[in-house]
Amino acid sequence: MSAPQVQLLLTGNELMTGDIVDSNSAMIAHELKELGLTISKKTTVADDLNLLVAEIITITHQADILIINGGLGPTIDDLTAQALAKATNTTITEHPEALAHVTAWCNKRNSELNAPNLKQTMLPKGCDIISNRNGSAVGFSLIFQNCIVYCTPGVPSELKIMLAEQIKPHIKQQLPDNLICDVTRLQVFGIGESSLQKLINEALPDWPESIEIGFRAGSPLLEVKLSTYSQEATQLKDLWQEKLLRVLGDNFIAQVKEKPFTLAEHLVKKLTEKQLTITTAESCTGGLIASLITSVSGASACFEAGYVTYSNKAKSEMLDVPSKLIEQYGAVSQQVVEAMAQGALAKSSADLAIAVSGVAGPDGGSEDKPVGTIWIAWGSKKAIQSECLLLPYTRQKFQHYSANITLDLIRRKLNKTTQTPCYIKERAFQAKQ
Amino acid sequence: MSAPQVQLLLTGNELMTGDIVDSNSAMIAHELKELGLTISKKTTVADDLNLLVAEIITITHQADILIINGGLGPTIDDLTAQALAKATNTTITEHPEALAHVTAWCNKRNSELNAPNLKQTMLPKGCDIISNRNGSAVGFSLIFQNCIVYCTPGVPSELKIMLAEQIKPHIKQQLPDNLICDVTRLQVFGIGESSLQKLINEALPDWPESIEIGFRAGSPLLEVKLSTYSQEATQLKDLWQEKLLRVLGDNFIAQVKEKPFTLAEHLVKKLTEKQLTITTAESCTGGLIASLITSVSGASACFEAGYVTYSNKAKSEMLDVPSKLIEQYGAVSQQVVEAMAQGALAKSSADLAIAVSGVAGPDGGSEDKPVGTIWIAWGSKKAIQSECLLLPYTRQKFQHYSANITLDLIRRKLNKTTQTPCYIKERAFQAKQ
CATH class of the missing domain: 3.30.70 (Alpha-Beta Plaits)
Incomplete structure (x- = not known):
């Protein structure tokens, strides 16, 4: 037997205007995935009765399971119960279990049962209640056109507990044994x-x-x-x-086990394991490499100091790069970037260094060194390597990508790999002096 | 004449599995709102040809405008062009404009035009190209069942520029005059x-x-x-x-005129106008402030050097902060952060300095200086101010928010304002020594 077809229907004006970004459907997808189920279609509509009715009819015709999210609240723009009643051609009646829930909810909070609360007890005739530990609105389910419809609240904390405790077990009961993902x-x-x-x-x-x-x-x-x-x-x-x-x-x-990691996280972990320290000498990335490294908790184990040498004067004063070298070869050159790396190693006593100097743009390019040119030097006192690449992107992308490339180059060095990465194979550039 | 009915169709397995949360549709909704348009329905499906074809046929029957997002990439799970061709009962052919775009894209990057690239040039016969300044895939549009269909890339930066520069103006042209927003x-x-x-x-x-x-x-x-x-x-x-x-x-x-600016952009503009230079001495932000400033094109007019002094040793060696001061008051203290600012001003000869030292967390907090504590010093040689704040956020948010606060403090100083900003009023903190 094959997997049931599952669809989502999300309702809420705020989802249509973009004022909130929908994260509930990701939560539902993750939960269902643990049952081996995938969602084939997700439909989002504003709080509009006719639209909701039309979609419920269409989707229940296509799917085996429909999860509706949102529209269970106490205000007049919460229309899920009404729409389901209209779609299934039944009436809205006061549901005794829902009434008991809302009454208990209000009693617990010493608040009076008011008209908006009572609205939440009016549900399509014959539906089953899905209880809600975290909110005033109950969920409910019914079967229409051979499709089981679960109606769930839009508040994420309420949805979460309802999914875990009620809906997932209910779906699981009905699944064939052979479904594995x-x-x-x-x-x-x-x-x-x-x-x-x-x-x-x-x-x-x-x-x-x-x-x-x-x-x-x-x-x-x-x-x-x-x-x-x-x-x-x-x-x-x-x-x-x-x-x-x-x-x-x-x-x-x-x-990836739980959550994906950044390159900087991998690098900090590797360096810490090997008890190595690193320093940065940055011109065109202006501190971004250092900030990526120090965005990682525990970075102090491998990072003490970084040098943002944006001007030529700063390169000479902070890292002892001879000004003659800069005059002769230009700031964006193999000679200068290697001297920056050596200077940073000497000043910081770190084991490893990254140095970059390039043309981030959009201005400042020349025929010999166009926007996107970058010289990267990396390594230890004993062995400094360098490469020139052409990364013709926008300024921000250039800075971000080149910063990550430098982290990757150190990662590869620590791994003692010999394979040439694509960004060198494809982007290597012969900058003229 | 009334407003056209607009629908969205989003495609991508990763949107169905919940591996990414869709923020593109919020972006599209915001952009369309500026034309006075709202989205009536949003449909999301996996990368499945038959599903896509069925939805395209259904939606173009209902809507006046359909924006499809995603599925333009070079891999086999990118199916938008194919689905549109099938839905509109036409064929896929190599589009000369798309070919020219991809060829130029590859040439600019010195990479060879490969089969996956070529796949991106195969588009439904007769469609119009929507150019893409930021990516290899072009967008395209066509009219089907009296509905205009715009196909856009899933990469947010590419979508953003395409919406602003191409699609919005195109839609605007067709709107009735009485729709004023x-x-x-x-x-x-x-x-x-x-x-x-x-x-x-x-x-x-x-x-x-x-x-x-x-x-x-x-x-x-x-x-x-x-x-x-x-x-x-x-x-x-x-x-x-x-x-x-x-x-x-x-x-x-x-x-905001065309696009929103960052605080760093405002600051670089202000500093350049006043012909002032700035330097940074960063501990807990680890280079982020410098990288925000240097992310702005033209930053070299006001920024020469930055000091990432993450360890105590670096604070002393790079900025001449007396180690006794650090021993006596701790690295996160008014005395040390002011000495960092003075040191950076002396070393760099800049007119203004920002210095920060704090506890970014999640570890390293104490009862007296909990995670989120930050000392900020800012000003010129003649007048350095300092404040201690408590910003109890995650590490990344702490770093990002405090970096921006420092830029704002300099902005206010340049404006000679006297009003106390909310982040000082509400977050000022008396860290114990």
Whole structure:
């Protein structure tokens, strides 16, 4: 037996105007996923009776399960009960269980039962109550056109508890035993979505259809998601994940367990494990690399000092970069960026350094060093490497991407990897002196 | 003539699984509202060809305008073009304008045009291109069942610019003249939404109903939006805007013309006008203040050097803060933060300095100096001021908010204002030594 088709219907004017961003549907999706269920369609409408009725009729015709969220409150724009009654061609009547709930709710708070409260007890005839520990409005369910409809409150804390304690167990009872969903998420940096897709097509042409592969472009990490929907596919997954990891090589950062991590978090963890410290000498990123590192809790174990040397004078005064070197080669040059790294290492006594100097734009570019040119130096006193890249983006994206590239370069150095990352392969640039 | 019916169709597996929370539809709703348009229904489906086709047919039958968001990317789960072709019973062909865009995009990045890139040029026959300044995928539009369909990318930065520059003007052209909507947006910092609402209620109790007042909490600027929907109301607005500005006082930053500005942009502009330079000495913000300033194009006119002194040793070595002072009062103290500011002024020869030292958390707090404590010093050699605040937020929010507070303090100093901002009134904290 296949999985039931589930749809959501969200109601609320504030969802349509954009004044609030809907997070309830993500919560519902996460909860249902634990049952192996996915949501096929999500419809959001304003608090409009006719629209609601039309959607309820359409969706119950398509789906096996419909979860309606919102519109259970005490005000006149809360229309869910009324819409369901109209759609199912029944009447609204006072539900004794709902009345008992609202009465108890008011008593507990020493408040009088008023007309808005009573409105919340008027529900479609014959529906079942879903109790609500956290609010005055009860939820309710009914079956229409062979579709089970759950009506839930819009307040997230009320929805959460109702889902966990009532709706999920109720759905689970009705599910076939063979429904399994297993998801693996892999964080990747140094290869883009389209290059990776191409690589997989070439290296793993017989990728099995039963292992769904999805991409989610983050800034800046890419997430690769492997989903399986059967026990056989899940058993197959380990093997194919291994193959994929070989294709990903050094671009693979980590498997996501609870929540995704940033590159800076990975780096701080790695440095702390190895008891190494790092310093930064930043021109065109202006402190962003240091701020990414120090955004991580516990960064003090590996970071003591950073140098934002935005002007040439600051490069010389703070990091002892000879002004002659800057005059001769320009601030955006291999010589200067390596001297910045050496200077930062000497001044801070850190084990590792990152130094950057580039043209963030939108002004300041030249034919030899166009906007987007960046010299990066990284390494230890003993071994400083450097590369020149061309990252022709907007100023903010240039700064953000190059800052993350430097973190990744140190990560690769710590991993002692030899593979050249895509951003060097594809973006290496021969800046003229 | 009445307003056209607008619907949204969002596509993406990640929207269905709850892995990302949709903020694009709020952005679209806000933009359309400025044209006086509201969205009547929003449908979200997974990356499933048949579902997409069915929804396109249904929605174009109901609506006058359909905006599709997502599914334009280079991977096989990006299905919008294919779905539209199937729904409109046409074929997918290589669009010369799209090809030119992708080719230019790849050339600019020195990367080869690959098959996934080429996929992005295959569009429904006869569609019009919507250009994309920020990404590889172009948008496109076509008319089906008397409904104009705009296909837009899921990446928020790309969507934003496409909406502002292409789609809004295009929709506006087709709107009847009697749909007038006039929006004024005011940027505010230093007073919260509920405090401001209270202030307005008290100071301007007879605020006219025809001038809709809305708030949009940004990070960190608050935007106050005045919308009018008739010529009379628009004529009335100037007067009331004047009154509102008096209520806002020094908390008013600027009126938004094209796009909202950051506090750092305002500050860099002000400093450059006055030919003043600024430096930063950062402990708990770890370079964030410097990076906010240098994220602004042209920052080099007012910013030369910044000091990220995360450890006590760095404070002494880089800024000559006496280590005895740190031992005696602790790194998070008025004495140390003022010495940091003095040190940064002396080292950099800048006219103005910002210095911060605090407990960003989640660890490192004590009873006397709990997580969220921050000492801020700001000013010139002649006049350094300092304040201690308690900002009990998550680490990232603490860092971001306090960095922006420091920019605002300098802004107020340059404006020679005397009004105390709310963040000092409400968050001032007596940290014990």
